[in-house]
Amino acid sequence: MKRILIISLLITLLALGFSILIALAMPLPSARMRGQAPSSPSPSDTASPSPSAAVPTGRFLDDTIAVTVAFPDEVRTLPLGEYLVGVVGGEMPASFEMEALKAQAVAARTYTLTRILASNKPEHPDADVCTDHTHCQAYLTAEELTERWGEDFNAYYQKIIDAVRYTDGVCLLYGGAPIEAVFHSSSAGKTASSAEVWGKPLPYLVSVESFETADDVPNYLSSVTVSHADFKSTILRAYPNAALGDNPEEWIGAKTLSPSGRIDTVIIGGIGIPGTELRTLFGLRSTAIEIELTETDVVFFTTGYGHGVGLSQYGANAMARAGSGYEDILMWYYQGASLGSVKEVFAGQDG
Numbered sequence: 001m002k003r004i005l006i007i008s009l010l011i012t013l014l015a016l017g018f019s020i021l022i023a024l025a026m027p028l029p030s031a032r033m034r035g036q037a038p039s040s041p042s043p044s045d046t047a048s049p050s051p052s053a054a055v056p057t058g059r060f061l062d063d064t065i066a067v068t069v070a071f072p073d074e075v076r077t078l079p080l081g082e083y084l085v086g087v088v089g090g091e092m093p094a095s096f097e098m099e100a101l102k103a104q105a106v107a108a109r110t111y112t113l114t115r116i117l118a119s120n121k122p123e124h125p126d127a128d129v130c131t132d133h134t135h136c137q138a139y140l141t142a143e144e145l146t147e148r149w150g151e152d153f154n155a156y157y158q159k160i161i162d163a164v165r166y167t168d169g170v171c172l173l174y175g176g177a178p179i180e181a182v183f184h185s186s187s188a189g190k191t192a193s194s195a196e197v198w199g200k201p202l203p204y205l206v207s208v209e210s211f212e213t214a215d216d217v218p219n220y221l222s223s224v225t226v227s228h229a230d231f232k233s234t235i236l237r238a239y240p241n242a243a244l245g246d247n248p249e250e251w252i253g254a255k256t257l258s259p260s261g262r263i264d265t266v267i268i269g270g271i272g273i274p275g276t277e278l279r280t281l282f283g284l285r286s287t288a289i290e291i292e293l294t295e296t297d298v299v300f301f302t303t304g305y306g307h308g309v310g311l312s313q314y315g316a317n318a319m320a321r322a323g324s325g326y327e328d329i330l331m332w333y334y335q336g337a338s339l340g341s342v343k344e345v346f347a348g349q350d351g
């Protein structure tokens with residue numbers, strides 16, 4: 001009897017020890033997130049109809065930072081959190097997966113920090129950022145988002161607020177400083193490095209595989225058709241020395257590809273024209289270009305949309321759908337960068 005008691009006591013102790021081991025092995029929230037429990041407001045907080053919708057504020061790190069924003073007609077100062085809701089809403093489809101939206105929020109926050117910290121802002125000296133997406137980042141007000149989303153406004157607005165609030169204060173760092181967290185819409189199989197697009201190599205902006213496909217992305221494959229005459233005049237405006245004679249078949253020569261498979265340069269009229277320049281001249285969606293000459297036209301076939309550097313938004317969404325969290329997505333597209341807090345960034349500034 002005594003022996004049975006001892007054995008059952010041993011078994012109980014073993015079981016207890018085992019469950020403690022399991023509990024220890026469970027993933028804990030990272031130190032960064034501990035103590036800032038998902039303080040996201042409940043949907044009822046913003047259930048009041050737009051356009052009076054306001055981004056709730058509270059004890060968020062994002063609300064301790066002010067951003068001066070150049071709107072077309074005025075400069076306004078916004079709390080970082082409120083600004084980011086307008087940026088994420090303007091830059092990424094709200095129907096995307098939550099983890100993709102969080103990744104976009106962190107990239108946008110990081111980009112904004114680099115603008116706040118920049119010592120000189122020649123394009124808009126009175127403001128950190130502007131609302132022109134071709135220069136800084138898109139920003140849409142609640143009113144503009146109402147127009148875009150219609151009856152989905154309440155659900156989508158809440159979703160974007162959640163993406164910003166759940167990542168409150170999180171940014172991407174390299175060597176202790178916020179990175180150039182550039183992003184684009186979609187890539188053709190691989191992202192481009194900053195070196196191949198801007199001639200500026202950055203260790204965390206290298207070419208990586210990107211997982212979006214034509215099934216995921218609207219207009220993933222697109223084409224632009226220009227007549228022989230328009231092609232010739234457009235090239236000559238930019239390159240007056242290009243030799244474009246009467247025979248169009250002699251106009252377009254060899255092309256070289258960048259490491260990510262985009263056009264590096266293509267010989268046109270005897271001149272090496274960068275793919276990036278070709279994209280601008282003909283309004284192409286990317287530099288993943290195939291060129292075809294027909295009897296009457298020059299046809300550009302492109303894949304993907306945007307410069308191709310950094311985070312691919314549709315690629316992020318594909319990763320999120322396959323189960324990746326926003327941290328994995330960011331570590332994939334910004335290789336070698338790390339996640340940190342805005343606190344470190346500004347502490348670094350003061351010290």
Ligand SMILES: [Zn+2]
Nearest residue numbers: 129130135136
């Ligand atoms: Zn700007």
